[in-house]
Amino acid sequence: MFTYQIIVEYIGTNFVGWQIQKNGLSVQEVLEKILSKFLKDKIRVIGSGRTDAGVHASEQSAHFKTKHKIIDKNTFIKSINFFLRKYPISILNIKKRSDKFHSRHSAKERIYKYFIINRRSTLVLDKNKAWHIQKKLDVKAMRQGTNILKGTHNFSTFRASSCQAKSPIRTMKNATIKKNKHRITLTFVSKSFLQQQVRSMVGSLKYLGEGKWNLNDFKKSFFSKKRKMCAPPAPAHGLYLAKIKY
Numbered sequence: 036m037f038t039y040q041i042i043v044e045y046i047g048t049n050f051v052g053w054q055i056q057k058n059g060l061s062v063q064e065v066l067e068k069i070l071s072k073f074l075k076d077k078i079r080v081i082g083s084g085r086t087d088a089g090v091h092a093s094e095q096s097a098h099f100k101t102k103h104k105i106i107d108k109n110t111f112i113k114s115i116n117f118f119l120r121k122y123p124i125s126i127l128n129i130k131k132r133s134d135k136f137h138s139r140h141s142a143k144e145r146i147y148k149y150f151i152i153n154r155r156s157t158l159v160l161d162k163n164k165a166w167h168i169q170k171k172l173d174v175k176a177m178r179q180g181t182n183i184l185k186g187t188h189n190f191s192t193f194r195a196s197s198c199q200a201k202s203p204i205r206t207m208k209n210a211t212i213k214k215n216k217h218r219i220t221l222t223f224v225s226k227s228f229l230q231q232q233v234r235s236m237v238g239s240l241k242y243l244g245e246g247k248w249n250l251n252d253f254k255k256s257f258f259s260k261k262r263k264m265c266a267p268p269a270p271a272h273g274l275y276l277a278k279i280k281y
């Protein structure tokens with residue numbers, strides 16, 4: 036058996052998420068169906084993380100095992116993307132890996148980005164691809180909040196009630212916020228994240244930016260470790276799984 040890692044880009048708007056589910060079409064289901072048909076082998080695709088419905092990816096990492104050796108990488112990518120043309124999914128790269136490689140367990144760092152368009156005018160090019168906020172946000176105040184998130188903490192406040200992780204303790208290696216004209220980009224780096232953690236953090240940072248909370252309110256919410264103290268999570272369509280490092 037051969038193990039291959041693939042780098043996948045997708046728009047998650049019309050998918051129920053990465054993982055196969057009974058209530059609709061998932062990215063994983065599409066990839067498994069097309070790879071199985073092309074390779075004439077029963078293929079199971081394992082992703083580095085389970086993005087929720089509506090969440091996008093610029094570089095999702097996944098792996099699969101097959102009895103067939105892929106000789107020509109470029110021909111393989113071109114062929115698979117031909118069959119994927121009906122879906123907003125594209126294979127960007129493929130690499131042969133050792134049998135021990137696991138896209139999820141081998142990951143050392145995950146990078147998520149969240150995009151906000153902060154302007155009065157409605158979105159056209161970025162519709163369903165960024166969070167549209169009309170009220171002017173105080174990015175300086177939001178940056179103070181992102182600095183508090185750095186380090187090792189109990190992130191229970193930002194954890195979905197359905198989260199199945201054994202521990203709410205996570206280490207945020209970096210959290211940054213940048214503004215370029217109307218576009219605000221929040222970047223979060225950690226080995227792993229809790230379910231809805233990024234969206235919950237962004238929703239709370241928005242409260243800071245709007246002036247609904249001051250920095251003490253943000254701290255009180257975060258350190259309470261209580262989900263009910265969290266601001267409403269940001270919508271899924273502004274979130275992107277940006278990169279996985281091994």
